[in-house]
Amino acid sequence: MSFSKDFLWGGACAANQFEGGWDADGKGASVADLCTNGSHTSPKWVTRTVHPDRLYPSHEAVDFYHHYEEDIALFAEMGFKTFRTSINWTRIFHTGEEAEPNEAGLAFYDRVFDCCKKFGIEPLVTISHYELPFSLVEKYNGWADRRLVGFYLHYCKTIFVRYQDKVKYWLTFNEINAGTMPMGTVLSTGTFQGYEGPITEIPDRPQERFQALHHQFIASALAIAYAHEHYPQFRMGNMNLFATMYPLTCDPDDILACQQQMQMVNWFCSDVQVRGAYPYYASRFFEENNIHIVMEDEDRDILKKGTIDFYTFSYYMSNCVTTHASEQKTAGNLMGGIKNPYLKASDWGWQIDPKGLRYTLNEIYSRYGIPVMVVENGLGAYDEKAADGAIHDDYRIDYLRQHIQQMSEAVKDGVELMGYTPWGCIDLVSASTGEMAKRYGFIYVNKFDDGTGDLSRERKDSFFWYKKVIASNGEDLS
Numbered sequence: 001m002s003f004s005k006d007f008l009w010g011g012a013c014a015a016n017q018f019e020g021g022w023d024a025d026g027k028g029a030s031v032a033d034l035c036t037n038g039s040h041t042s043p044k045w046v047t048r049t050v051h052p053d054r055l056y057p058s059h060e061a062v063d064f065y066h067h068y069e070e071d072i073a074l075f076a077e078m079g080f081k082t083f084r085t086s087i088n089w090t091r092i093f094h095t096g097e098e099a100e101p102n103e104a105g106l107a108f109y110d111r112v113f114d115c116c117k118k119f120g121i122e123p124l125v126t127i128s129h130y131e132l133p134f135s136l137v138e139k140y141n142g143w144a145d146r147r148l149v150g151f152y153l154h155y156c157k158t159i160f161v162r163y164q165d166k167v168k169y170w171l172t173f174n175e176i177n178a179g180t181m182p183m184g185t186v187l188s189t190g191t192f193q194g195y196e197g198p199i200t201e202i203p204d205r206p207q208e209r210f211q212a213l214h215h216q217f218i219a220s221a222l223a224i225a226y227a228h229e230h231y232p233q234f235r236m237g238n239m240n241l242f243a244t245m246y247p248l249t250c251d252p253d254d255i256l257a258c259q260q261q262m263q264m265v266n267w268f269c270s271d272v273q274v275r276g277a278y279p280y281y282a283s284r285f286f287e288e289n290n291i292h293i294v295m296e297d298e299d300r301d302i303l304k305k306g307t308i309d310f311y312t313f314s315y316y317m318s319n320c321v322t323t324h325a326s327e328q329k330t331a332g333n334l335m336g337g338i339k340n341p342y343l344k345a346s347d348w349g350w351q352i353d354p355k356g357l358r359y360t361l362n363e364i365y366s367r368y369g370i371p372v373m374v375v376e377n378g379l380g381a382y383d384e385k386a387a388d389g390a391i392h393d394d395y396r397i398d399y400l401r402q403h404i405q406q407m408s409e410a411v412k413d414g415v416e417l418m419g420y421t422p423w424g425c426i427d428l429v430s431a432s433t434g435e436m437a438k439r440y441g442f443i444y445v446n447k448f449d450d451g452t453g454d455l456s457r458e459r460k461d462s463f464f465w466y467k468k469v470i471a472s473n474g475e476d477l478s
């Protein structure tokens with residue numbers, strides 16, 4: 001036996017990618033609601049108003065807003081112990097700045113969490129998952145402005161008091177380290193005031209991104225300290241995108257380049273959030289990149305007092321790093337890298353590396369020694385219906401099986417692993433491309449890239465497989 005008896009098996013989604021109901025019952029527009037569809041080869045756009053001739057996939061998404069009972073019942077059928085979802089900030093505060101919350105928005109999540117409880121599913125809630133109120137981008141240049149800390153905190157206090165008896169596990173920011181990468185500008189930091197165009201062409205301003213990230217650290221730490229003080233039953237976590245990197249060669253220059261990237265992309269944010277202070281290596285990076293973080297006197301103290309209880313991360317792929325030119329590039333989650341000759345890649349070019357998950361779990365646990373959870377993992381793939389009308393997604397089963405095997409090895413290595421919530425347990429809109437065709441789910445949704453589809457739900461082969469995995473607590477992976 002490897003997984004603990006209370007291991008949290010489940011699945012993960014994000015409000016902006018699956019709820020739809022983008023302007024229902026008083027909801028305001030978030031950044032995601034101003035993002036058009038795109039594809040692997042043509043980037044999605046962010047627009048400053050909704051253009052009637054364009055398609056905005058978040059507006060309907062897969063309409064969890066009206067299907068939540070059916071969907072949670074399906075999760076329960078698979079045996080989920082936990083369901084990771086997020087709250088749409090603009091469902092609670094229309095522009096992000098109101099003093100009073102939107103009661104209809106709060107009531108929706110009451111219904112969702114009550115439904116989870118009815119099935120014995122423990123909610124795991126991301127407070128902010130790539131859906132910053134768009135008004136805060138236009139007015140304040142997103143998280144570059146310190147006033148967002150206050151708006152976020154007000155939002156946190158509102159949902160903490162409301163759901164204190166329904167939610168125990170909270171994650172303050174999804175993939176907070178997105179802010180260390182240019183792609184994080186639109187998804188996470190919201191530092192693109194006044195911009196309209198392809199998301200890949202937003203001017204990159206590292207000074208603003210890292211200042212914004214500092215404000216997110218402060219916001220996260222204040223929310224955590226507040227939660228610890230008022231709701232001792234809460235467990236507060238971070239959420240880090242883990243883009244595992246290997247040196248391509250044993251050339252010491254490759255080793256050093258890889259170490260530096262690992263530090264600033266993968267470790268920087270969690271070093272702050274676990275240890276409560278900026279890591280030593282950040283100073284040189286800031287100096288060499290001409291980044292100057294403005295801090296208030298109390299910031300060091302705030303960071304110290306708001307450290308996390310458990311570490312969570314997304315893991316999809318790994319990449320290589322090299323100082324040698326001419327090597328082949330490959331894609332990845334929010335950032336690409338150098339191709340690894342030992343690995344195969346998904347249809348979107350993300351390199352599949354199950355053993356990298358075992359390696360990563362060990363790296364994280366040996367660094368921090370606190371409980372760890374894999375809150376995103378999975379294979380984005382094209383699903384086609386077979387002649388019998390079913391979806392035989394053996395490629396997805398293979399991917400998940402191999403990753404679970406490696407998690408099991410990590411547990412045997414001694415890593416304290418709390419749970420596993422594969423991404424997009426029901427098909428949803430892709431964060432990077434805005435596509436429906438990039439599917440992750442155990443549950444197929446009849447919804448397509450052109451916005452058509454009757455939204456009906458169907459069980460894929462992986463649905464029945466995962467049910468067996470959970471029932472056997474990860475022992476039966478056949």
Ligand code: BGP
Pocket residue numbers: 014017130174175241314333334376380423429430431432433438
């Ligand atoms: C992570 C995000 C998710 C999710 C996932 C898959 O970066 O936290 O929101 O979408 O990646 O990425 P994609 O949708 O681009 O395939």
